[in-house]
Amino acid sequence: MTGYQRVLLKLSGEVFGGGEVGLDLDVINRIAGEVASVAKSGVQVGIVVGGGNFFRGAELQQRGMERARADYMGMLGTVMNCLALQDLTEKHGVETRVQTAITMGQVAEPYIPRRAIRHMEKGRVVIFGAGAGMPFFSTDTVAAQRALETRCEVILMGKQGVDGVYDSDPHQNPSAVMFERLTYDEYLARDLKVADATGIAMARDNRMDMVFFNLSTEGNILRVVQGEKIGTLVSA
Numbered sequence: 001m002t003g004y005q006r007v008l009l010k011l012s013g014e015v016f017g018g019g020e021v022g023l024d025l026d027v028i029n030r031i032a033g034e035v036a037s038v039a040k041s042g043v044q045v046g047i048v049v050g051g052g053n054f055f056r057g058a059e060l061q062q063r064g065m066e067r068a069r070a071d072y073m074g075m076l077g078t079v080m081n082c083l084a085l086q087d088l089t090e091k092h093g094v095e096t097r098v099q100t101a102i103t104m105g106q107v108a109e110p111y112i113p114r115r116a117i118r119h120m121e122k123g124r125v126v127i128f129g130a131g132a133g134m135p136f137f138s139t140d141t142v143a144a145q146r147a148l149e150t151r152c153e154v155i156l157m158g159k160q161g162v163d164g165v166y167d168s169d170p171h172q173n174p175s176a177v178m179f180e181r182l183t184y185d186e187y188l189a190r191d192l193k194v195a196d197a198t199g200i201a202m203a204r205d206n207r208m209d210m211v212f213f214n215l216s217t218e219g220n221i222l223r224v225v226q227g228e229k230i231g232t233l234v235s236a
């Protein structure tokens with residue numbers, strides 16, 4: 001069992017809302033505690049935060065909004081999640097920095113990759129908000145991009161209540177089978193929907209591993225960071 005030195009954790013908005021709109025501070029606090037213990041163990045952590053618990057551009061578009069504007073609302077939602085995670089992680093005694101792809105100097109630093117790396121080297125957890133700052137992207141794709149640019153070893157895709165990648169939706173098909181390992185090509189050929197295809201293709205082309213694991217099981221962040229074989233490993 002070999003652990004990682006620097007990881008990029010992707011937390012979807014679903015996690016922050018505990019499945020609802022808005023914030024579930026109890027859930028966020030538990031995750032913050034786990035993130036803090038990972039950082040205290042000496043592992044460097046960057047986190048890309050989603051925003052689906054507030055707005056998803058595609059859904060607002062279906063309700064009549066222009067897509068690009070709706071996507072900006074989606075990105076702004078991620079920043080609220082970042083600030084909540086920052087607050088609670090610091091209460092667990094670990095320093096953090098939020099860096100956003102849309103500049104908002106009063107609440108966060110701008111995204112500066114070399115500075116993000118420096119923060120991580122100093123043991124600060126860096127929380128990336130506002131996605132890529134560009135409409136028509138998703139935070140899964142940003143997770144791949146940030147992991148590559150800040151030279152993380154792996155992307156850890158935390159999922160709410162799902163153990164990994166299955167051959168069909170485990171909520172709908174009780175005999176769905178979970179993969180322990182999968183190549184990116186297999187993932188794309190099967191048209192699996194656990195992370196978006198753009199992010200998957202970016203990770204594949206740059207040979208960056210991804211682990212999908214269940215965030216709802218307490219202690220799983222530390223387990224996956226320490227290299228315990230949980231969830232589904234997707235590699236090139």
Ligand code: UDP
Nearest residue numbers: 013050051052056057071074131132137139
């Ligand atoms: N978004 C965007 N560009 C980005 C990242 C996010 O336009 O680079 C918008 C998009 O509307 C998306 C929303 O922000 O629906 C929330 O992000 P995402 O759906 O990736 O969050 P998650 O599904 O992880 O909660």
